[in-house]
Amino acid sequence: RTDATPFLPHTPDPDLPELSEAVQGCRGCELYQDATHAVFGEGRRGAPLMLVGEQPGDAEDRAGRPFIGPAGRLLDRALAEAGIDRERAYVTNAVKHFRFKSTAGSTRRIHATPGAGHIRACAPWLRAELGAVEPDVVVALGATAAQALMGPSFRVTQQRGLLLDWPPEAGPYAGVQTRTHLLLATIHPSAVLRADPQTREEAFAGLVADLRVAAQALP
Ligand code: URA
Ligand code: SF4
Numbered sequence: 001r002t003d004a005t006p007f008l009p010h011t012p013d014p015d016l017p018e019l020s021e022a023v024q025g026c027r028g029c030e031l032y033q034d035a036t037h038a039v040f041g042e043g044r045r046g047a048p049l050m051l052v053g054e055q056p057g058d059a060e061d062r063a064g065r066p067f068i069g070p071a072g073r074l075l076d077r078a079l080a081e082a083g084i085d086r087e088r089a090y091v092t093n094a095v096k097h098f099r100f101k102s103t104a105g106s107t108r109r110i111h112a113t114p115g116a117g118h119i120r121a122c123a124p125w126l127r128a129e130l131g132a133v134e135p136d137v138v139v140a141l142g143a144t145a146a147q148a149l150m151g152p153s154f155r156v157t158q159q160r161g162l163l164l165d166w167p168p169e170a171g172p173y174a175g176v177q178t179r180t181h182l183l184l185a186t187i188h189p190s191a192v193l194r195a196d197p198q199t200r201e202e203a204f205a206g207l208v209a210d211l212r213v214a215a216q217a218l219p
Contacts, residue, residue, distance in 0.1 A: 001117075004028030004124040016045060016132050019125065023096055029121035031097035031114070037064035041092025041129050048218045049084065050135035050180075051075070052126065053093045054144040054188060055114050061098035066091050071189040075141075078189065078204065082211035088218070090133045094148035095122045119148045123172060134179045138166060139214050142188025149173065149183060156185045161210040163217055182217055186210035 007026040009018045020040035026032060039056035042065060051067075059069030067075055079086055095118050100109040114122075126148060130138070140146035146156050150164075151171030166183035167173035187207055195203040 001121075002028055003121040008124055008128060013131065014128060016041075016129070019128050019132065023125055026096065026125070028124070029097075029118050031095070031099050031118060034100070035097040036061045038096045039064055039066050039093065039098070040096060040125070041090055041133075042066055043090025043092075043133065044087075045133055047088055047090035047133055048136045049089045049214065050130065050133055050138045051089050051091045051141060052138060052145040052149065053091070053141045054190075055093050055095035055118075056098045057111060057190075058098065058100070058109050061109075066093055067189075070193060074189040074192055074204070078192075078207045078211055081208045082215050084211060084215050090129070090135060092126065092129055094119055094126055094145045096125055097122075114144060116147075116152060119144060123148060127173075127176075130178065130180060136180065136219055137163075137182045137184065137214050137217050138180060139211070140183060140185040142186075142191065145188075146185040150185070154185070156187065160186050161206075161213055163213060184210060184214045184217075 004026050007022060007028055009022050023038040023040050026038055039060050057069045057071060060066055095114040099112045099114050101112050102109060138149060140149050143156050146154050150168060164183050166181060167176050192200060192203045192207055
């Protein structure tokens with residue numbers, strides 16, 4: 001089993017520019033093969049809030065930047081409505097390369113959910129981002145991010161919208177020394193986009209309400 005570790009910078013506490021340069025050379029799992037770019041996080045060291053999504057989408061893969069497509073526009077609206085200044089958020093994904101299926105006779109690329117093995121392989125990048133940014137609060141957007149941060153048995157449906165102690169005693173970050181001590185899990189913005197028209201507004205309002213809870217915990 002391989003992971004991203006050999007591709008991280010060898011300096012002790014790599015900063016964000018070093019990490020985002022190094023991630024382009026990552027071959028920690030097979031997802032680099034078909035993607036256009038690795039998509040690293042954006043934001044500043046010391047940002048009080050870190051938002052973690054699943055993986056880049058089609059638009060993000062082409063642009064090399066996180067959350068710039070339809071899900072990103074929805075996220076921007078939700079942040080604004082929750083009163084969170086975009087400048088205070090560092091935005092990234094649990095997996096840095098786009099996983100997709102191609103369809104025969106079409107150039108369309110269909111999103112495929114990353115597997116547990118991809119999340120595990122890519123975890124060293126997220127871990128390094130958390131170490132460099134040291135946010136006060138982490139928000140997991142959807143199940144992939146929540147499981148990357150809390151462990152595979154975590155269920156967003158059962159614990160969404162709650163400020164949880166982080167890192168938990170069990171799970172991938174157990175025992176990590178960090179100034180980050182709170183996590184909130186919520187739905188992924190794409191889940192709002194996928195909701196049918198009758199429930200979409202309610203789903204959006206739920207996302208905004210959860211983000212407000214996270215905002216209230218910021219210094
Ligand atoms: N969905 C994600 O999880 N991340 C992105 O960057 C874009 C869409
Ligand atoms: Fe490396 Fe993550 Fe890309 Fe896999 S998805 S190649 S682990 S950066």
